[in-house]
Amino acid sequence: MAAQVTGGRSRGRGGGTRSLPDVRRPPLALLAAAVALVLPLAFSTALAGPFWSARAALVPLVALAGLVALVALLPTSARPAALAGGAFVGWSIVSAAASPQPLASFAGAWGLGTGAVFVAAVVGAWAIGAGGGDGTGRRVEGALLVGVAVNVGIALLQTVTDLSRWQLPRFDDRSAGLFGNPVFLAAFLAGGMWLVATRIPGRAVPWTIAAVAVAAAIQASGSRFAFAIVVVEVLAAFFALGRRPALALVVAVTLGTGFGAVLTNVGGGVSVSSRVTSEPVASGIRPRVATWTSATHAVARRPVLGAGPGRYGPATGPFRTLRLARSQGSDAIFADSHDLVVEYATTTGLVGLALLAVFLALVVRRAGWMSPLTGFGLAVLAMQLVEPQHVALTPLALLALGAAAPVPARPRLTPLAVACAAGVTIAAVGLIGAWQLRQADLAGDRAVALRHARTARALLPMWAEPIRVTARIDAFHGRAKRDRAVVAEAIRWRRRAAAREPDQPSLWLDLGDAEAAVADAARAEPAYRRALRLNPWSARAMAGLADLAHTRGDAADEARWRARLARLDRA
Helix, strand or coil: CCCEEECCEEECCCCCEEECCCCCCCHHHHHHHHHHHHCCCCCCCCCCCCCCHHHHHHHHHHHHHHHHHHHHCCCCCCHHHHHHHHHHHHHHHHHHHCCCCHHHHHHCCCCCCCCHHHHHHHHHHHHHHHCECCCHHHHHHHHHHHHHHHHHHHHHHHHHCCCHHHCCCCECCECCCCCCCHHHHHHHHHHHHHHHHCCCCCCHHHHHHHHHHHHHHHHHHCCHHHHHHHHHHHHHHHHHCCHHHHHHHHHHHHHHHHHHHHHHHHHCCCCHHHHHHHCCCHHHHHHHHHHHHHHHHHHHHCCCCCCCCCCHHHHHHHHCCHHHHHHHCCCCCCCCCCCHHHHHHHHCHHHHHHHHHHHHHHHHHHHCCCCHHHHHHHHHHHHCCCCCCCCCHHHHHHHHHHHCCCCECCCCHHHHHHHHHHHHHHHHHHHHHHHHHHHHHHCCCHHHHHHHHHHHHHHCCCCCHHHHHHHHHHHHHHHHHCCHHHHHHHHHHHHHHHHHCCCCHHHHHHHHHHHHHCCCHHHHHHHHHHHHHHCCCCHHHHHHHHHHHHHCCCHHHHHHHHHHHHHHHCC
């Protein structure tokens, strides 16, 4: 008679029982694997922001489900880290509510999305990984390796062929994989290299070949910082993996670096090697140091609560110096500090930074130093000491650190199901909004384009981007048909966009240019001056004011603005 299985016990022919492994998969383990698989691959050409929107839409889902998981961790050994993470999330919400632009601080900037909801997702991702129980780490590692394999394959293809027809072009002649930006690809692969390296002792040949491919893709990304992390990983391998696996990794990285250099040379791209020989490393460090220095003024202005999560650019813009404008670009403001410490000191204040430090210290202590997932998480976070955060990468780093030392948390299924359902609904709204915004940009007919833009505005009310797109549609059709009424409507939309996010200088510059184009100097000049208050060295604003002075015949004022513009070009 076949054995019957009930509740993990087996009743045999003689009535005795024996233990069987529990084949039920904890919901958090499955969710952790799904997040690890989807975030590295989420990409759609049908959405506005094809490399960002799909991932950003998943952030509320991870945040909501993660907070349920965080509560479930409180009775476990992960309680100290869970309490620290909850305190950091709570402080971030308070900081966002106290921000000059609370809605924008909760959502984060369009295209970046690192507001308070993102902070909740980062902590929530850790909780999901940490609460999955046995087997979570294996599932997360497998999912991440799938993401690494797909991104490596696409990155290497990008070196030798043009994938623009699939909306996968190179970025600045550097491979970007499915991340749209070589910096983010390199950060993901720097973590992926350690996942691959730790498998070399078990099966040397296939995983050494895999390491060759990963090294080649990092070379093709042109990221010098990622390559430096790989060097550190190679050194760490001698202590963590043993001499023979470490030597195999040395060979793999050497061969991969050479192979990647050959591919990029054949395809006419930019590699790590070419950047090292042609660009001084200081050229990449100098703008970062300058913007970190300017952030000290923003921290001093709001040292306790900070400017609000995701508000680094608006907080530091008014303190930009001439030196920073020269090195970074006069109208190119870092929306992210390119350093986690400076970012959260500025946006959540010194209290928020302290809470983050405690949380990360407890998380890393729990994860231990020898886990492959710990290495992945630390490599990704190390990149974010010199590069921006990312809606996929930062949560993935914390998910990996959580899954490195999971406990069998038991969240209540009803709250978890409600959280997941709410997260999926929010994600669907965001995806539909991004699709509508993309259609608005593509539609040739003004009425059709405006219809799509109207829906996008309704579904994405926290951002000025749909309003900006609406203005661009009317401006294009108004100029094409020389219809003054439509041009005037475009200007009204630009005013609404600037009112939605009044601390974004680019919106005031767009408004100033539009007002100046219809010779409305009375409205153009205040817009340019508002942009200058937000960015004191904006070349567009100064050029606009100089042109207005020339139009009204004020030679002295024009000369003053031209002289200030000329200072930007001096070495």
